[in-house]
Amino acid sequence: MILPNDLGRQFALHAGEYEQKAVEVLRSGWYILGEEVKAFENEWANFIGSKYCVGLASGLDALWLSFKILGIGAGDDVIVCANAYIACVMGITINGANPVFVEPDKYNNIDASKIEAAVTKNTKAILAVHLFGQSCDMDTITAIAKKYGLKVVEDCAQSHGNKWKGKTVGSIGDIGCFSFYPSKGCGAFGDAGAITTDDKEIADAFRIYRNYGSEKRYYNKVVGANSRLDEMQAGLLRVKLRHLGELNAERCRLAGRYTEEIGNPLIELPEVRPGADSTWHQYVIRVREGKRDALIDYLKERGIGSIIHYPIPPHLSEAYAYLGKKKGDYPITERYASEVLSIPMFNGMTEDEQNAVIAALNSFR
Ligand SMILES: Cc1ncc(COP(=O)(O)O)c(C=O)c1O
Numbered sequence: 001m002i003l004p005n006d007l008g009r010q011f012a013l014h015a016g017e018y019e020q021k022a023v024e025v026l027r028s029g030w031y032i033l034g035e036e037v038k039a040f041e042n043e044w045a046n047f048i049g050s051k052y053c054v055g056l057a058s059g060l061d062a063l064w065l066s067f068k069i070l071g072i073g074a075g076d077d078v079i080v081c082a083n084a085y086i087a088c089v090m091g092i093t094i095n096g097a098n099p100v101f102v103e104p105d106k107y108n109n110i111d112a113s114k115i116e117a118a119v120t121k122n123t124k125a126i127l128a129v130h131l132f133g134q135s136c137d138m139d140t141i142t143a144i145a146k147k148y149g150l151k152v153v154e155d156c157a158q159s160h161g162n163k164w165k166g167k168t169v170g171s172i173g174d175i176g177c178f179s180f181y182p183s184k185g186c187g188a189f190g191d192a193g194a195i196t197t198d199d200k201e202i203a204d205a206f207r208i209y210r211n212y213g214s215e216k217r218y219y220n221k222v223v224g225a226n227s228r229l230d231e232m233q234a235g236l237l238r239v240k241l242r243h244l245g246e247l248n249a250e251r252c253r254l255a256g257r258y259t260e261e262i263g264n265p266l267i268e269l270p271e272v273r274p275g276a277d278s279t280w281h282q283y284v285i286r287v288r289e290g291k292r293d294a295l296i297d298y299l300k301e302r303g304i305g306s307i308i309h310y311p312i313p314p315h316l317s318e319a320y321a322y323l324g325k326k327k328g329d330y331p332i333t334e335r336y337a338s339e340v341l342s343i344p345m346f347n348g349m350t351e352d353e354q355n356a357v358i359a360a361l362n363s364f365r
Pocket residue numbers: 057058059060061085087088129131155157158178179180181191192193
């Protein structure tokens with residue numbers, strides 16, 4: 001079976017280094033917020049090109065703590081792409097703020113030309129989700145934010161190291177949010193997250209909020225969270241980061257081959273926005289003529305796995321029934337939900353495996 005993402009392969013590529021680091025951390029006698037976390041925060045800030053990085057427990061924590069720290073909550077609107085992952089929306093609504101959905105463009109990210117029409121007197125921020133490894137149109141987003149005095153939070157969970165016009169995503173908005181969930185580009189070996197920012201006050205606030213709201217042990221300034229990055233994940237992430245350039249390059253090679261060799265009138269291939277590059281977190285095709293689910297079965301019969309990112313858009317999810325949205329409110333998003341399919345794409349994928357995927361896609365009718 002060819003998995004959509006075989007995580008064992010990326011581990012195997014540098015197994016010795018991970019194992020050595022794991023033993024080092026185990027023997028250190030210090031497991032939460034220590035030297036590994038500090039070192040990783042410095043290295044990640046450098047890699048992104050931001051002044052500060054604060055390690056957290058997850059990408060969702062990075063998001064909801066961002067809006068909390070920016071003072072965005074009940075009565076405030078946050079603009080977000082309607083086809084984003086549901087965690088993006090939860091990052092907004094956990095604080096009581098209201099998500100204002102904007103349709104995606106053909107690159108699967110927010111259609112920046114539709115953002116201005118969605119700005120209300122209550123709008124406080126734009127959440128720019130760089131979905132599937134590709135940057136949003138940050139020029140337009142930044143210009144609208146400036147015009148209306150809005151904050152820009154970047155969700156870079158799926159975009160570790162890709163760029164918008166030469167700037168690494170996560171260094172463009174007020175805060176960059178990262179998930180290091182194992183399947184991500186710089187995936188950890190458990191849950192982990194972080195934020196990046198150039199604003200010292202924001203970075204300091206995250207350090208307080210992530211640890212029960214305390215700066216000094218047992219003296220609590222605010223009601224915070226337990227969102228600490230642990231030493232094991234930070235140490236393993238440092239190893240992964242050393243190899244991220246080559247891992248991203250490998251995914252680009254795999255994506256390049258798919259783009260060159262998949263040819264089927266039923267299949268629409270992903271495109272990269274001018275000015276952006278992609279780290280190909282996913283290779284997402286769209287299947288025409290209502291044949292997506294038939295293609296899933298066809299691939300499965302040939303031992304090939306695939307995933308739908310995402311089958312139910314947030315506005316139609318049970319969790320957001322209270323928003324009162326209905327089918328038809330975001331037709332592009334809903335069409336994508338019925339057409340998209342992520343095909344196998346992972347570090348360590350072999351040529352034979354890719355041959356099999358390409359042959360199956362090309363023979364599908
Ligand atoms: C775009 C996006 N945002 C946020 C998250 C949430 O991250 P986490 O699972 O680390 O909470 C994820 C992934 O899981 C994601 O893909």
